[in-house]
Amino acid sequence: MNNKLKDQFEITFWGTRGTLPVSGAPFSQTGGNTNCIEITCGDHTIIIDAGTGIRELGSKLVSTTPEQKIHLLLTHAHYDHVEGIPFFAPLFMENKVIDIRCGKLEGVKDTKQLINDLMKRPFFPVGPEVFSATIDYVTLEKNCSFNISDNIKISTTPLNHPGGATGYRIDFAGKSFACITDTEHTAGKPDQNIIELIKDVDVFAYDCSLLDKEMGDFQGYGHSTFEEGMRLAELANAGYLLATHHMPFRNDHDLQQIEKEMKVKNPKHAIAREKDCIKL
Numbered sequence: 001m002n003n004k005l006k007d008q009f010e011i012t013f014w015g016t017r018g019t020l021p022v023s024g025a026p027f028s029q030t031g032g033n034t035n036c037i038e039i040t041c042g043d044h045t046i047i048i049d050a051g052t053g054i055r056e057l058g059s060k061l062v063s064t065t066p067e068q069k070i071h072l073l074l075t076h077a078h079y080d081h082v083e084g085i086p087f088f089a090p091l092f093m094e095n096k097v098i099d100i101r102c103g104k105l106e107g108v109k110d111t112k113q114l115i116n117d118l119m120k121r122p123f124f125p126v127g128p129e130v131f132s133a134t135i136d137y138v139t140l141e142k143n144c145s146f147n148i149s150d151n152i153k154i155s156t157t158p159l160n161h162p163g164g165a166t167g168y169r170i171d172f173a174g175k176s177f178a179c180i181t182d183t184e185h186t187a188g189k190p191d192q193n194i195i196e197l198i199k200d201v202d203v204f205a206y207d208c209s210l211l212d213k214e215m216g217d218f219q220g221y222g223h224s225t226f227e228e229g230m231r232l233a234e235l236a237n238a239g240y241l242l243a244t245h246h247m248p249f250r251n252d253h254d255l256q257q258i259e260k261e262m263k264v265k266n267p268k269h270a271i272a273r274e275k276d277c278i279k280l
């Protein structure tokens with residue numbers, strides 16, 4: 001790998017929908033797949049969440065060399081974040097080594113049991129024994145940080161979501177990216193854990209499922225707003241915000257309107273759309 005590729009830090013969105021996939025003309029500009037982000041750090045591919053977007057990413061990754069290591073980080077196990085796992089082609093390839101990491105979630109012992117339960121009857125016809133890759137299942141401690149190579153550091157924080165969820169930050173080659181989804185904020189009380197995690201980050205993806213004015217109708221669902229994302233960006237001195245986890249009822253036009261409002265605050269704030277690729 002040449003030096004330029006070694007320091008390559010690139011983020012690609014393969015799914016930015018929350019809750020349910022959508023399809024059809026009103027959603028075509030934003031894309032219809034659920035949560036999946038690919039982060040390339042040199043010869044490491046880090047994937048955050050395995051929503052339906054991971055299927056197409058998998059088709060791309062089948063042709064990478066075994067030197068390109070694959071790490072799957074799950075924020076949590078709600079369907080929109082894991083339903084693509086059984087359709088992720090590299091899991092069916094003998095020459096792939098993949099680690100799957102997730103924080104401890106309510107109702108399951110560990111990450112291995114989580115995947116077993118996901119691919120279990122009556123929900124799915126076959127279990128994870130159909131995978132041929134070498135898979136390392138890791139259950140993350142709360143608030144842990146770890147390195148996946150000498151120069152790639154991953155930090156985590158617990159999020160406020162029913163059943164639990166984990167926010168991630170990746171630091172590599174002097175740059176940083178964070179992903180904070182799904183999480184519910186309390187009005188007027190910014191989440192200090194999140195502020196600490198995204199402090200001075202170059203860019204972060206944030207759960208913008210709702211609008212401030214909708215929060216009253218969705219108490220307890222575990223979601224946040226683009227307005228709160230912008231407040232957090234300011235408090236944490238973060239570079240800019242990419243709004244993600246769009247609700248299925250939010251069409252391209254709605255999201256364009258939200259983006260307009262975001263850009264008044266910071267012209268770099270944007271809606272995350274499928275296939276958006278950011279080079280840090």
Ligand SMILES: [Zn+2]
Binds near residue numbers: 019182245
């Ligand atoms: Zn979700």
Ligand SMILES: [Zn+2]
Binds near residue numbers: 076078222
């Ligand atoms: Zn969720």
